[in-house]
Amino acid sequence: MGKGIFLSKAVAVTCVVAAIGAAATIIALSVVFAQEKSKNEALSSSTASPNTIPPVSTTPSTPKEPWDHYRLPHSLAPVSYNVTLWPRLKPDANGLYIFTGHSVVVFRCVKETDLIIIHSNKLNLTKFEGHLAKLTGLNGATAPGLKTSWLEIPTQFLVLQLNSPLQAGSSYELFTDFVGELADDLGGFYRSEYLEDGEKKVVATTQMQPTDARKAFPCFDEPAMKAVFHMTLIHPPETVALSNSISYDPVNVTRDGHSLFQTAFEPTKIMSTYLLAFVVCEFTFTTTNTTEEVLIRIWARRKAIEEGHGNYALEKTGPILKFFEHYYNSSYPLKKSDQIALPDFSAGAMENWGLITYRETALLYNPGVSSNGDKEWVATVISHELAHMWFGNLVTTRWWNDLWLNEGFATYVSYLGADYAEPNWNMKDLIVLNEVIGVMGVDALVSSHPLSSKEEDVMRPEQISELFDSITYSKGGSVLRMLSEFLTEDVFSRGLQTYLKEFQYSNAVYTDLWKHLQMAVAESSIVLPHSVEVIMNRWILQMGFPVVTIDTKTGNISQKHFLLNPDSVVNRPSEFNYEWFVPVTWINTGGAEQSYWLLDKEATNINMSLGANEWLVANINMTGFYRVNYDTENWESLLAKLSTKHQDIPVINRAQLIDDAFNLARAKMVSTTLALRTTKFLDKEVEYMPWETARRNLNYFFLMFDRSEVYGPMQAYLKKQVTPLFNHFKELTVNWTKIPESHTDQYNQVNAISMACSTGVEGCKELTTGWFREWMKNPSLNKISPNLKYTVYCSAIAAGGVDEWDFAWSMFKNATIASEADKLMSALACTKQPWLLNRYLEYCLDPAKIRKQDATSTIITIASNAIGQPLAWDFVRAKWNHIFNDYGGGSFSFGGLINGLTKRFASEFDLKQLKDFKEDNAGQFGSATAALEQALERTEANMQWMAVNKDEVLNWFNSETSPL
Ligand SMILES: *[C@@H]1O[C@H](CO)[C@@H](O)[C@H](O)[C@H]1NC(C)=O
Ligand SMILES: *[C@@H]1O[C@H](CO)[C@@H](O)[C@H](O)[C@H]1NC(C)=O
Ligand SMILES: *[C@@H]1O[C@H](CO)[C@@H](O)[C@H](O)[C@H]1NC(C)=O
Ligand SMILES: *[C@@H]1O[C@H](CO)[C@@H](O)[C@H](O)[C@H]1NC(C)=O
Ligand SMILES: [Zn+2]
Numbered sequence: 001m002g003k004g005i006f007l008s009k010a011v012a013v014t015c016v017v018a019a020i021g022a023a024a025t026i027i028a029l030s031v032v033f034a035q036e037k038s039k040n041e042a043l044s045s046s047t048a049s050p051n052t053i054p055p056v057s058t059t060p061s062t063p064k065e066p067w068d069h070y071r072l073p074h075s076l077a078p079v080s081y082n083v084t085l086w087p088r089l090k091p092d093a094n095g096l097y098i099f100t101g102h103s104v105v106v107f108r109c110v111k112e113t114d115l116i117i118i119h120s121n122k123l124n125l126t127k128f129e130g131h132l133a134k135l136t137g138l139n140g141a142t143a144p145g146l147k148t149s150w151l152e153i154p155t156q157f158l159v160l161q162l163n164s165p166l167q168a169g170s171s172y173e174l175f176t177d178f179v180g181e182l183a184d185d186l187g188g189f190y191r192s193e194y195l196e197d198g199e200k201k202v203v204a205t206t207q208m209q210p211t212d213a214r215k216a217f218p219c220f221d222e223p224a225m226k227a228v229f230h231m232t233l234i235h236p237p238e239t240v241a242l243s244n245s246i247s248y249d250p251v252n253v254t255r256d257g258h259s260l261f262q263t264a265f266e267p268t269k270i271m272s273t274y275l276l277a278f279v280v281c282e283f284t285f286t287t288t289n290t291t292e293e294v295l296i297r298i299w300a301r302r303k304a305i306e307e308g309h310g311n312y313a314l315e316k317t318g319p320i321l322k323f324f325e326h327y328y329n330s331s332y333p334l335k336k337s338d339q340i341a342l343p344d345f346s347a348g349a350m351e352n353w354g355l356i357t358y359r360e361t362a363l364l365y366n367p368g369v370s371s372n373g374d375k376e377w378v379a380t381v382i383s384h385e386l387a388h389m390w391f392g393n394l395v396t397t398r399w400w401n402d403l404w405l406n407e408g409f410a411t412y413v414s415y416l417g418a419d420y421a422e423p424n425w426n427m428k429d430l431i432v433l434n435e436v437i438g439v440m441g442v443d444a445l446v447s448s449h450p451l452s453s454k455e456e457d458v459m460r461p462e463q464i465s466e467l468f469d470s471i472t473y474s475k476g477g478s479v480l481r482m483l484s485e486f487l488t489e490d491v492f493s494r495g496l497q498t499y500l501k502e503f504q505y506s507n508a509v510y511t512d513l514w515k516h517l518q519m520a521v522a523e524s525s526i527v528l529p530h531s532v533e534v535i536m537n538r539w540i541l542q543m544g545f546p547v548v549t550i551d552t553k554t555g556n557i558s559q560k561h562f563l564l565n566p567d568s569v570v571n572r573p574s575e576f577n578y579e580w581f582v583p584v585t586w587i588n589t590g591g592a593e594q595s596y597w598l599l600d601k602e603a604t605n606i607n608m609s610l611g612a613n614e615w616l617v618a619n620i621n622m623t624g625f626y627r628v629n630y631d632t633e634n635w636e637s638l639l640a641k642l643s644t645k646h647q648d649i650p651v652i653n654r655a656q657l658i659d660d661a662f663n664l665a666r667a668k669m670v671s672t673t674l675a676l677r678t679t680k681f682l683d684k685e686v687e688y689m690p691w692e693t694a695r696r697n698l699n700y701f702f703l704m705f706d707r708s709e710v711y712g713p714m715q716a717y718l719k720k721q722v723t724p725l726f727n728h729f730k731e732l733t734v735n736w737t738k739i740p741e742s743h744t745d746q747y748n749q750v751n752a753i754s755m756a757c758s759t760g761v762e763g764c765k766e767l768t769t770g771w772f773r774e775w776m777k778n779p780s781l782n783k784i785s786p787n788l789k790y791t792v793y794c795s796a797i798a799a800g801g802v803d804e805w806d807f808a809w810s811m812f813k814n815a816t817i818a819s820e821a822d823k824l825m826s827a828l829a830c831t832k833q834p835w836l837l838n839r840y841l842e843y844c845l846d847p848a849k850i851r852k853q854d855a856t857s858t859i860i861t862i863a864s865n866a867i868g869q870p871l872a873w874d875f876v877r878a879k880w881n882h883i884f885n886d887y888g889g890g891s892f893s894f895g896g897l898i899n900g901l902t903k904r905f906a907s908e909f910d911l912k913q914l915k916d917f918k919e920d921n922a923g924q925f926g927s928a929t930a931a932l933e934q935a936l937e938r939t940e941a942n943m944q945w946m947a948v949n950k951d952e953v954l955n956w957f958n959s960e961t962s963p964l
Helices: 007-014 025-048 304-307 309-326 371-390 402-423 429-444 461-466 470-488 489-503 510-522 530-542 632-648 651-666 672-677 682-686 687-703 711-734 745-761 763-776 788-800 802-814 818-830 834-844 852-863 869-880 878-884 893-902 910-921 926-961
Strands: 076-089 096-107 113-119 134-137 147-150 156-164 171-179 190-195 200-208 227-235 238-245 251-255 257-264 279-282 286-287 295-300 336-342 355-359 395-397 504-510 547-550 556-561 582-588 593-598 617-618 629-630
Touching: 076 113, 076 286, 096 279, 113 869, 147 395, 156 171, 156 190, 190 355, 190 852, 200 295, 200 336, 200 355, 200 402, 227 279, 227 429, 257 893, 279 355, 286 309, 295 304, 295 309, 295 818, 309 336, 309 371, 309 402, 309 489, 336 371, 355 371, 371 402, 371 429, 371 745, 395 402, 395 489, 402 470, 402 510, 402 593, 429 470, 429 651, 429 687, 470 489, 470 510, 470 530, 470 556, 489 504, 489 510, 504 651, 547 582, 547 617, 556 593, 617 629, 617 651, 632 682, 651 672, 651 687, 682 711, 687 711, 687 745, 687 893, 687 926, 711 745, 711 926, 745 763, 745 788, 763 802, 788 802, 788 818, 818 834, 818 852, 834 852, 834 869, 852 869, 852 893, 869 878, 869 893, 910 926
Parallel strands: 076 227, 295 336, 336 355, 395 504, 547 629
Antiparallel strands: 076 096, 096 171, 113 156, 134 171, 147 156, 190 200, 200 279, 227 257, 238 279, 251 257, 286 295, 547 556, 582 593, 582 617
């Protein structure tokens, strides 16, 4: 599945200093809330479903019968399916949207059995002579009679018991006829809706991964049960039908008195069920008019295509496909590549083979309105999904426990593909910010988990869904990047190429990839201290990562499991004792690069080739998944270098030094003062990556101190640091009239303006307020540069009063583009007027004003404002019953709400309030229970941190800003 299904981005990019943290957070939040929506709707739709489905028992008894196991038996293997589906785009007499269909599956009997077990979920199956399916023998085989058949609800099976066994080696076909609900639950065959010219349009579409193909038709719904699919869709003549392969011309049919189209599709390649897709819609498409071998089409709502929002995706798809054909040394396996933008979609995107489905924001790009971040999102998501066309689709991992390989790989190479499509964006650097640094925060907690799971630990659909997290995507991507770097990209891609060749149209496990990489190593001049498998085992079979300490005085290098909280206790045992084989690299004063494989806890007397007063910086370009600490002298030399000629240290390592220092300080391995000192050179720094890491790390200081006496000196320091950056961009953009050319400069311009405005740099507020006023004067003409919109809105609303707020509110209500509405919705929380914040809080519980799906995210945004936080906390406490009951107690966003409301908690008084809240509402927290416990724990940790660090931090900021 596409990126963005998990939360880590929302967590990593905590937008807190009110003005900061625009697009990424908004995207991540909206993804989270779409998931929420889907969960709630899944709940309500199952009660409205045509089948009455008893709730799935949460405490399964020990499995006894084959149908009590969650995995299919190995006795039958599917060969092909012939599936016809007819979705109804209008509700029936009961107001229900349904689909009907029938399916034939041809399967081979591998091992004699008198049981047929096949997945089927939420389908109402027609009975034939009292049974739920019809069985026929093929090629002379005689089909045994059916003894009994039933639906096994907890394991989602259709079970047929036979009077006599099926014969090994014989083939049979099973016919089913069924009705399902075309619900708006974002899973299986589902319904999405949108308005066009005031008219409601319904789209029938699919999301099968991981376990919902069984909701569309009975099938052997496991990734290794590959087969050929012959799809046919019946649909109204004004609609188009799409599926994985190319369609034949539709033919006219009459059903129930309706004149309809019947569209059949060419047989698919041999493929897994979770990669199937079918769509019926009134969309149009844009395509290249060249005679390329592969047909590339971008599909979306008619308006979006007419306005050219699909053009960017179209322009980039061809080059990215070419890049991967070259990288994999394998031509694109299909005749066509359709990509479609859906108004309702749960993940970021889904790599269905030949018909990739997207959220609109992940495929459509509107140059006048979307920011460069929006554009980058489109390029990387397309690249991620196209990478799967080979890795994942052509070769599929055998079971979901290897999901990390599938998703980690696509995450890593999506940056290579995007870099090829947009060579000036520094995409290969940005992976460090977007994936590596972000997930290190998660992986440094004792609650983390290893990348790889055992097959038997991932059985139930919920267990499979849980795997879609930031460890799987971002850590998976980070360790594969590390592997590719120490093997070299050339050797890595060679191994990959033979792996794809051997396992095409089939399945593999992660060790198969290691074998092929090892073969490529053997043919190269690369020398490794151990096999690929032995090295990688330490990175994928145990959680966490090391901090490598380099003592330049003694030449000693040592490693230790890095834990953000040094007092936390690791309960999860590791067969490798939390030691790693670490590819340590460093660059020294003269720019020479060196490397050393750290294979033990400690290595001594390494020659680091350093003279007196020379420095080294390790983990070049942060290609290794580890943090680095140094002896004091080396830290001092590095700080000196940063303050004199920071360009001598590679830009990614300047960001890394800041991020490592702040994290080491949290772990009590270096002083907080040292961490703060890594930000001193920023007054001369103009690059995005160092600024962005500093901004993210200083967020915590703002959270802790923005209501204390530290706030003033801290603001003064940041103002001093950011003023040159603000002036730099003023010059670069010729008085803010031009857009910076470089992608990362565009990002850093946003940082410059938001930090300058929030710290009161002269000229900043006037600038943003001026732009905003101009827009207020002429509401139909918004000339604010798309990249800057959120920052400008936020800063102008923060500086303004009720007029600015009301104007932004009316623009929010009038916005037709989702990303624009989201920017305004967040910016409205930036006001400093308590009454406006309180009124906005009230709006959050009025669905006519703020959609239910956005209520909790908006309350969280208000709480991220220092003035809004106590108001939001009071508001939520006062209305807890109402919120809890009307906004779904079982829903995940409550955890996010508690988390967002209590981030700043750091005092005895905060702790008491939290405890009282817990007591007063005991049993009323649902899924927020864990978040509440975490909030209590975090509040105590914050209190401790404040107690230890407050004076030190205050003194440091004072000394840095005092006129002496
Ligand atoms: C199919 O129906 C359409 C009207 O929906 C008609 O224009 C067309 O001629 C018909 N095609 C055939 C082959 O009957
Ligand atoms: C580090 O990254 C930069 C791009 O930021 C690149 O130019 C340089 O070659 C990389 N260095 C190494 C040793 O890979
Ligand atoms: C920028 O604007 C200021 C006034 O706002 C003006 O004095 C200055 O000349 C302008 N500079 C350029 C390069 O246009
Ligand atoms: C509201 O939206 C409509 C349609 O997009 C537009 O024509 C109109 O000018 C907008 N109103 C204002 C006040 O911007
Ligand atoms: Zn993916």
